[in-house]
Amino acid sequence: MTAVEPDAAQRLAIATDGDVVRVRQAVRALAQGARLSLVDQTKLVTAASELARNTLIYGGGGEAVLSELTNGRRTGVRVEFRDDGPGIGDLDQAMTDGWTSGNGLGLGLSGARRLVEQFEIDTAPGAGTRVTIASWSR
Amino acid sequence: MPGADAARLAEILESRRADISAAWLDAVITELRGRTTRSEAEREQGEILDALVGGLRHGGLRLTDPAFDGLRGLLADLSATRARLGFTPRETAVGVFALKEGLYTLAADEQGTGLVELMSLVRLVDDLGLFTFESFAAAREAIIAEQAEQLLELSTPVVKLWEGVVAVPLVGTLDSARTQVVMEKLLQTLVDTGSEHAIIDITGVPAVDTQVAQHLLKTVVAARLMGAECTISGIRPQIAQTIVALGIEFGDISTKATLADALVAALRANGTAKSAIG
Ligand SMILES: Nc1ncnc2c1ncn2[C@@H]1O[C@H](COP(=O)(O)OP(=O)(O)O)[C@@H](O)[C@H]1O
Ligand SMILES: [Mg+2]
Numbered sequence: 001m002t003a004v005e006p007d008a009a010q011r012l013a014i015a016t017d018g019d020v021v022r023v024r025q026a027v028r029a030l031a032q033g034a035r036l037s038l039v040d041q042t043k044l045v046t047a048a049s050e051l052a053r054n055t056l057i058y059g060g061g062g063e064a065v066l067s068e069l070t071n072g073r074r075t076g077v078r079v080e081f082r083d084d085g086p087g088i089g090d091l092d093q094a095m096t097d098g099w100t101s102g103n104g105l106g107l108g109l110s111g112a113r114r115l116v117e118q119f120e121i122d123t124a125p126g127a128g129t130r131v132t133i134a135s136w137s138r
Numbered sequence: 139m140p141g142a143d144a145a146r147l148a149e150i151l152e153s154r155r156a157d158i159s160a161a162w163l164d165a166v167i168t169e170l171r172g173r174t175t176r177s178e179a180e181r182e183q184g185e186i187l188d189a190l191v192g193g194l195r196h197g198g199l200r201l202t203d204p205a206f207d208g209l210r211g212l213l214a215d216l217s218a219t220r221a222r223l224g225f226t227p228r229e230t231a232v233g234v235f236a237l238k239e240g241l242y243t244l245a246a247d248e249q250g251t252g253l254v255e256l257m258s259l260v261r262l263v264d265d266l267g268l269f270t271f272e273s274f275a276a277a278r279e280a281i282i283a284e285q286a287e288q289l290l291e292l293s294t295p296v297v298k299l300w301e302g303v304v305a306v307p308l309v310g311t312l313d314s315a316r317t318q319v320v321m322e323k324l325l326q327t328l329v330d331t332g333s334e335h336a337i338i339d340i341t342g343v344p345a346v347d348t349q350v351a352q353h354l355l356k357t358v359v360a361a362r363l364m365g366a367e368c369t370i371s372g373i374r375p376q377i378a379q380t381i382v383a384l385g386i387e388f389g390d391i392s393t394k395a396t397l398a399d400a401l402v403a404a405l406r407a408n409g410t411a412k413s414a415i416g
Contacts (some may be wrong), residue, residue, distance in 0.1 A: 021313050024345065041378040042345055043383060045216050049347040050384075105348040111384035 010066040014055045014081075023064045024122040028077055030066055034075040035137045043115040044135045045079060050108035051081045051131050057102065058085025060085055069134065076136035078118075084128040091123065143204075145172070148194035150244070151187065159183060165236035166276035170229060182233070187211060190262075199258065201265035210269065217273035222347055230274045252342065254395060281302035296320075296327040303335040303404045304328060305397065307372075309342035313351050321357040322401040334366050335404035339397045341372030351386045358391050367407070369393065372399035 010030075012023050027048040031041040048064070055062040062083030069076040088094045095113070100106035109131075113119040116133040123129040151158065159180075166179050189209035198205025215235070220230040241259050243249040296306045304327045306320055329334055338354065339344065348353075358368040371394040373381070381388075394400040 005213050017313050017315065024311065028344070039376045039379055046345045046347050046380045046384065049345060049349075053347075053349060063359050105352050107348045107384065107385045111348065111386075114383045114385070115380065 011034055012064045012066065013061075014052050014083075015061045017056070020049065020052040020056060023048075023079075024049050026066055027066075027077065028079045030068055034068055034077050036077070036135060036136060040135050040138075044079075044133070047112035047115040047133055048079050050081075050112045051133065054082045054131075055083045055085075055106055055129075059085030061085075062128075069136070071136070074136045074138075076117075076134055078132065078134040080130065080132045082128065082130050086124040087125045087127050087129055088121075091121065091126045095121075104127070142199065142254055144194045144197050144199050147199075147255055147259060147262075148191050148347060151191050151194070154244055155187065156250075157243050157256050158237075159187065160240075161243045162240035165239035168234050168237060169232045173225065174227060175234075182216065183237075186216075186234070186237075186266075190266075199386050201262065201269055204283070209266075213266065213270050214273040214308040217270050218277040219411045221274050221277035225274075227271060227274055227278075231267050232273045234262065234270045235268070236266050237263045237327045270285070282338065282370055296323050297325070298331050298333065299401055300405060302400060302408050303337065304331055305337040305401075307341060307342060308399070310344075312317070312353075317350055317353040321353055321360075324357060325360055328361060328364060328366050335408065336368045337363055337368055337397060337404065338368060339372045339400070341371060341374065341378070341397070343377070346381055346386075349385060350388060351384075351388075355388070355391075367392070367404075369400040369403060371395070371397045393409050 010026065010028060011133070013019060014023060017130055024066065028045045028046045031044050052064060058060070059081075060083065062081065063086070065080045065082070066077050069078055074113040093099055094101075095110050096106070098129060108120075110120075112133065116135045118134040120132045121129070122131075142395060161179070162183055163176070165182070166174075167176055169178070174382055184298065186209070189206075189212050193203070193206040193209050196205035197203070200206075201210065216233075217230055217398050241256060241263065243338045246258055296304055304324065308320060312320075324336055324338070327333070343350070358370075361368045369392045370388070372393075373393055392403070394403060
C-alpha cells in the first residue's frame with residue numbers, strides 16, 4: 001500500500017508474559033481509535049497476541065512497534081514485531097497449520113496471517129525475525 | 139576497622155545512653171510526627187540500643203558479624219511491621235538513621251569520646267539504616283506478591299451453580315498464569331463438590347488466542363478423564379469468528395450461547411442420567 005504515513009509510533013518491549021498483555025491492550029486501544037469494526041479489532045488483537053508471544057518464546061524477547069496509519073479516508077493500525085532470536089529456517093513449515101517446534105497449537109503464525117489484512121514476515125537463520133501486520137477501517 | 143575496639147564502643151554507648159537516647163528520640167518524634175507515639179518510639183529505641191550494646195560486647199563491629207544476629211532480627215521485624223502499617227521507606231529508615239543525632243551529642247561535648255570511636259559508631263548506624271531499608275523493601279515485595287496472589291484467587295471465582303454443576307465466569311484479559319490458576323481451580327472444585335458438569339463462561343473475555351484455547355481444551359480433556367463434562371458458554375460473535383480464522387477446532391466440545399442455556403443443558407443431562415439409572 002503506497003502513500004501510507006505512520007502518524008505516530010509507539011515502542012513496547014516484549015520480555016515477559018505481562019508485556020504480551022500490555023501489547024495486546026495497546027493494540028486494542030489503537031484499533032478502537034482507528035475505528036476498526038469490533039470483529040476486526042478482536043482479530044488484530046488476537047494476531048498481535050500470537051506474534052508477541054512468539055517474539056517472547058521463540059525470539060527470546062524483542063519489541064513491538066505500533067503505529068496509526070492514514071490512507072485517504074481509511075485509518076489503520078500497523079504493528080511490527082522484532083526480535084534478534086534464531087530466526088526461522090523453514091518458513092513454509094513454520095507457516096503450516098498445526099506445526100510447532102514447541103508445544104503450542106502451531107496456529108499462531110498461519111492463524112495470524114488469516115486474521116489481518118496485511119501480513120509480512122522477514123526472517124533468516126541467525127538474523128532474527130520481523131513480522132509486520134496491519135488492518136484498516138472499512 | 140583499625141583502632142576501634144568493640145568493648146570500648148559498648149562502654150561509650152552505655153555511659154552516655156541517656157544523652158544519646160534523648161537526642162535520638164527528639165529527632166524521631168520530629169520526623170515521624172503523628173506516625174508513632176513517644177512511648178512507642180522510646181520502647182523501640184531501647185530494644186535497638188540493648189541489642190547494639192549486646193552485639194558490641196560480643197565483639198561485633200560490623201552489622202554482618204554473627205554477634206549482631208539479634209539486632210538484625212530485631213531490625214527486620216521492625217521493618218516488616220512498618221511495611222505492613224504503610225510507612226514509607228523514608229519513615230522507616232529515618233527511625234534508625236536518627237540515632238546519629240544522638241551520637242553527635244558526643245562530639246559536641248568534651249567528655250573524651252575519640253574521633254575514631256565516633257566514626258566507627260556512625261559507620262555502624264549507616265549499616266543499621268541500610269539494613270533496615272533493605273528489610274523494608276523485601277517486606278514490601280512480599281506483601282505485594284501476597285496481594286497479587288489473593289487478587290488472582292479472588293478474580294477467578296469458581297461457583298457451584300446447582301447440585302452437580304459448577305461454573306467459572308472468565309473475565310478480562312487472560313494471561314498464562316491466570317488461565318492456569320482458573321483451570322486448576324475449576325478441576326479442584328469438580329472434585330470437592332463431586333460435580334459432573336462444568337461450565338466455562340467466556341462472555342467477559344475480550345480475546346481468545348491459541349494459548350487460551352489450548353488451556354480450555356486441556357481443561358476439558360482433564361475434566362473428562364475425571365468423569366465430568368465441560369460446556370463452554372458465552373462465545374460472542376467476534377470471538378467465534380476469530381477462533382474460526384485462527385483455525386482452532388473445538389471438536390466435540392459442547393458450546394452454548396449463554397450461561398443460562400448451558401445450565402439448562404447440564405441439568406437436563408443430569409436428569410436424563412438419573413432417570414436412566416432409576
Ligand atoms: N519469532 C520467532 N523466532 C523463531 N521462530 C519462530 C518465531 N515465531 C515462530 N517461530 C517458529 O514457528 C513455529 C510456529 O509458530 P506458531 O504458528 O506461532 O505456533 P506455536 O507458537 O504454537 O509453536 C514455532 O513453533 C517456532 O518454531
Ligand atoms: Mg505461537
